[in-house]
Amino acid sequence: MFERADALALEDSLVRLRHALHRQPELGLELPRTQQAVLDALAGLPLEIGLGKQLTSVTAVLRGGRPGPAVLLRGDMDALPVQEDSGVPYASEVPGRMHACGHDLHTAALVGAARLLAARREELAGDVVFMFQPGEEGMGGARLMIEEGVLDAAGTRVAAAYALHVTSAMLPAGVATVRPGPVLAASDEVTVRVTGAGGHGSSPHAAKDPVPAVCEMVTALQTMVTRTVDIFDPAVVTVGSLHAGSAGNVIPEHAEFVATVRSFSDEAHARVRSGFERTVRGIAAAHGVAVDIDYRENYPVTVNDPAEAAFALRTARAVFGAGQVFEAPRPMAGSEDFSYVLREVPGAYVGLGACPPGRDPMTAPMNHSAQAVYDDRAVVDAAVLLAELAAGRLQFAAEEPS
Ligand SMILES: [Zn+2]
Ligand SMILES: [Zn+2]
Numbered sequence: 001m002f003e004r005a006d007a008l009a010l011e012d013s014l015v016r017l018r019h020a021l022h023r024q025p026e027l028g029l030e031l032p033r034t035q036q037a038v039l040d041a042l043a044g045l046p047l048e049i050g051l052g053k054q055l056t057s058v059t060a061v062l063r064g065g066r067p068g069p070a071v072l073l074r075g076d077m078d079a080l081p082v083q084e085d086s087g088v089p090y091a092s093e094v095p096g097r098m099h100a101c102g103h104d105l106h107t108a109a110l111v112g113a114a115r116l117l118a119a120r121r122e123e124l125a126g127d128v129v130f131m132f133q134p135g136e137e138g139m140g141g142a143r144l145m146i147e148e149g150v151l152d153a154a155g156t157r158v159a160a161a162y163a164l165h166v167t168s169a170m171l172p173a174g175v176a177t178v179r180p181g182p183v184l185a186a187s188d189e190v191t192v193r194v195t196g197a198g199g200h201g202s203s204p205h206a207a208k209d210p211v212p213a214v215c216e217m218v219t220a221l222q223t224m225v226t227r228t229v230d231i232f233d234p235a236v237v238t239v240g241s242l243h244a245g246s247a248g249n250v251i252p253e254h255a256e257f258v259a260t261v262r263s264f265s266d267e268a269h270a271r272v273r274s275g276f277e278r279t280v281r282g283i284a285a286a287h288g289v290a291v292d293i294d295y296r297e298n299y300p301v302t303v304n305d306p307a308e309a310a311f312a313l314r315t316a317r318a319v320f321g322a323g324q325v326f327e328a329p330r331p332m333a334g335s336e337d338f339s340y341v342l343r344e345v346p347g348a349y350v351g352l353g354a355c356p357p358g359r360d361p362m363t364a365p366m367n368h369s370a371q372a373v374y375d376d377r378a379v380v381d382a383a384v385l386l387a388e389l390a391a392g393r394l395q396f397a398a399e400e401p402s
Contacts, residue, residue, distance in 0.1 A: 001123070001395070002116055002388045004319065007380045010112050014379045017041055018108035019090035025079030025097040025104070029055035029135040029144070034077050034107065038132050041111045045118045047130070050153060054144045058132035059153045062117055064394065068126025070154035071393050072161040072345070073386045074338060075110030076103045076136035085370040101367050102166040102354060102374045105382065107132065109164075112383025117390060125398035127154040128390045131161075135337075138298070142337040151344055159397060160308055161347035162389045163338045164382055168372040169364040171353025174381060176316040177328040178350050180309040184302035185236075185262040186269045187335035188295065192217065192280055194255045196289040201249035210255035211244050213287040218242065218257060220279050228275040235263040235272040236333065262333050264301055273297075302339040305346035312348040315392050319385050350385065354378035 007014075017037065026034050035056040042049065047060040061070075084091045084098035092098045099105075114130050131150050135141025151158050164176075171177065194214050199207025218239045229235045237259055244255030261276065263269040277293055284291035304312075316325040328351065338349055354374040355361040365371035 001120070001391045002319070002384050004380060004384050006116060007112060007384045010115055010383065011380050014108045014112045014383060015376045017111060018104050018376065018379050021104035021107055022090050022099045023093045025092050025094055025099045027079055027081060027097060029139050029141055031056045031077055031134045038077070038107060038111065042114060045114060046121065047114065047118070052145065052148055054148065055134045055141050057134055057141065057145050059145070059150050060114060060130040060132070061154050062114065062121055062128045062130070064124025064126050064128070065122035066125040066398065068394050069159035069397050070127040070129055070156055071390050072129040072131055072151065072158040072341070073110060073113055073390055074131040074133060074142070074161065074163040074341065075106040076133045076141070077107045078103055078134050078137055078141070080137055080368060082368065082370050086373050088373055098370065100369060100372050101137065102168065103136065105166050105354065105374050105379055106164070108379050109382030109386060112379065113386035113390070116383060116387040120391070124391060124394055126394040129153045129158055140299070140337050140340070143340045146340055146344060151341070158345055160393050161341045161345050162312065162350070162386065164350040164352050164385060165336070166352050166354040166374055166378050166382065167367055168369070168374050169355055169366045170361050171351065172355050172361050173353050173357065173375040173377050174320060174324055175353040176320055176325045176350055176385065178304070178309050178313045178316060178325070178348060179328040179331070180304050180306040182264040182301050182303050182331045183349050184331060184336045184339065185264055185333045186301040187298040188261040188273070189298060190259045190261060190276060190296070191294040192257050192259070193292045194284060194289050196253060198253040199251045201251055204251060207251040208287070208289050209251045210289050211252065213283055213289050214242065214244065214255040214257055216283050217280050220283060221259070221276060224275045224279045225272060228271050229268050233265050233268045235261065235268045237261050237272065237276065264331055266301065269301065299335040299337050300339045300343060302336050302349055303342055304348045305342070308346050308348040311393065311396065312350055312389060315388050316350060316385060319388050320381070352378060352382055352385070
């Protein structure tokens, strides 16, 4: 239904919107300028618009001309606290903030998809919900939008949901990847505080030294992972911060470390969490020190529905050409709050290459880097793919025997 050629007429205005967003990055859940830019860009389209209460989200509903279910397309809109060093002419004008993850591109592409779909809304066999989301980078904006009803914005629960993410490295522009099952990791952050009794370094028997206790914990956690988690359903524990003491001859009262935990299934997540707590508590007991564990579950694992992933793969191949789209062999260890959407409804999360021409995708700076650059052509690629995912999925639903 939609081809890249359809979107080329929109290219200039979408790229202009993307550059304007890139110049004025905003962080977290409060993105008032970005929200206004989206509202301005959607003005005049036949959309039912709703704004977020806990965050500056925009939810827009397009009613198709034929009856059918609703599907959801999501674009995240927030930037990162990074000082831009990319050298692009439309670089951030706000010190210490940058669209280093390409969410400016996602936002402009979702506007493009809304324009493409609105232009052919009489042909659509159902409704489309456009989810413009703040606060992907650690704030769980998707969870808040679900709380505020985005999945039911069309009056009925959406039958499927799609999102994509651009990458400044690894994939050349115009190449897309999809995979069934887990695509991104669950991510937890754990802070462990051990309290003993301070004393003189010459007389540890008269103190309760927390230092050897945390040293054992850090190494035992690695053994715990290999003895607890299936090697074909992996997990990673990394202790990236470790602090204790102030002098070589003083036994401190406290020691503390912070770990990140990544896993790719609910089962591995549960096993590694209980193993983590058991290991740390057991070692603390052995040393006679007290321990406090603050185990924060950030985002759950992002899981593509197998049928929706297969549909997204077919759709991407139809849009970009069969040779430009492949099934990713493995998930990636980053995490993403679209995971909350995919826990509620089936859907797929697609990777889209945006490495500029002339750069080697294998060595180009990655997402979140101050030097990351995303090719403008990906705005059109992403807009067409999103539009076709929605239109194709509604058509597919219309053709299914009931
Ligand atoms: Zn990011
Ligand atoms: Zn991102």
